[in-house]
Amino acid sequence: MDPSAPLLFFDSGVGGLSVLGPTRELLPNAPIVYAADSAGFPYGKRTEEELAVRVPELLARLVARFRPRLAVIACNTASTIALDHARAALEIPVVGTVPAIKPAAELSRSRVIGVLGTEATVRQPYVDDLAARFASDCTVIRHGSPELVELAEAKLAGEPISIESIHDAIAPMVRQPDGEKMDVMVLACTHFPLLADEIATAFPSIAQVDGGTGIARRIAYLTGGQEWPARPTGKAVFTSPPADALRGALSRFGLDEVHQL
Template sequence: MSATPSPSQPIALYDSGVGGLSVLRAAQAALPHEHLLYFGDQANVPYGSRSLEELRAIAEASARFLLSQGAKLIVIACNTASAAALKHLRAVFPDLPFVGMEPAVKPAAEQSHTRKVGVLATPSTFHGELYASVVERFAKDVEIFQSTCPGLVKQIEKARLNTPKTRRILEEAVLPMLDAGADTLVMGCTHYPFVIPLIEKIAAGRARVIDPSPAVARQTARVLAERSLLNPSLEPGSLRFITSAEPAAFEYALSRLLGLSAQAEAASWQGSELKLIPKN
């Protein structure tokens, strides 16, 4: 990384797949003049059941790749990777600003009237130090209900947001929480905001749903401002998409999830390194 990145360089957003597009959507709204580079590591999705060592190695290689593509800041738009690797990445790349995902337990605890909160996240997020520390700091007096929503990430990767299977997964996760008195639900995985409309139908007014993506976009803006890295241009920022799997599948999900028609580039894992595949 160069010692002084240019404000015109892109913000990179990194996720295991298409879940981080929920963060990209929020970043585009909050920072419309910034160039955004999105990398979905779909060759390795889902991250939720991988070991800590695996996740750190994958995240470090992904960060090196995004640096090679000119990133001035990296948003780890993945709760699992943030929980496993954010501290590690900041140690390995001390001059590069990172913004990570943190389960929105604090605002949930503040907003809950019943003092009962439901959290939907992956096993790795629940087992990580970050989640435990957030609960310890901000939700000591709150009863927390947890669900890993098995199979939900795969449904969202395929843009199956409102199918009977997706609804069944969510009902099995959410209804017991609601029946136990939870009045606030936290999306602890960046994939999950895409099914908030379905969750709200299932909850039928019994709970509010917290999407952390807008707060992450605001934090990104603050970090850029602190480092004088906000893009001064008044032109709309560009969007660039890279996947480590099949671009056509990513493009389909992109069109279904965000309504965007865009071409994705391909990168491949070559040993422990990511390499951009040249366009034909």
């Protein structure tokens, strides 16, 4: 393995940074290419048929250009719809992102958990399967919130985010039957951990779980024994002109180069 071969992170926007962060902690010298399909953003409002074609095609272009050692679909929506398609299309390992329903069920005492994601993610049969396998004794309340995706993007761009807007985006989930008993919330969109502090302020009695740390451990396992360069490098590429306001946030994650694909 060429030590300079990067890890490729893929998302529709900046949500995948919540997976990149813990990966950087485990693999500090890993070269990173972060790809945002900003021209297709937000994925939560696109059809399953469209994403099943778009995601593997884009990943194939990115793999051909950057020659990564491994690809991470750092997006719950894209993973639940297109992960199998991407794995069939690529010859490198592909790590997906799925809702952290198992750890949420293990943590819950009330046996009522919430799955907070995009509209596309929460309606997927994959979520049904995870709930049946790991939370069969729980009431699983689902809620899709496109507003939170937009708020996370805005926060990373340096715009002020109000706690009231966070509360209003999540409140419909808590108002569902048995919602008042919910004690654990699955952040089933990689954008949402970027709002973890605001969500905790809006709903202090509900614990949060997400898959970022587990995904980072999986990446470290799959690249175990491989060589890394002496110093880390990082670049971000966007499928539409990147917003200048995001450059500061990207730099904080070690993505000092920003380009349009």
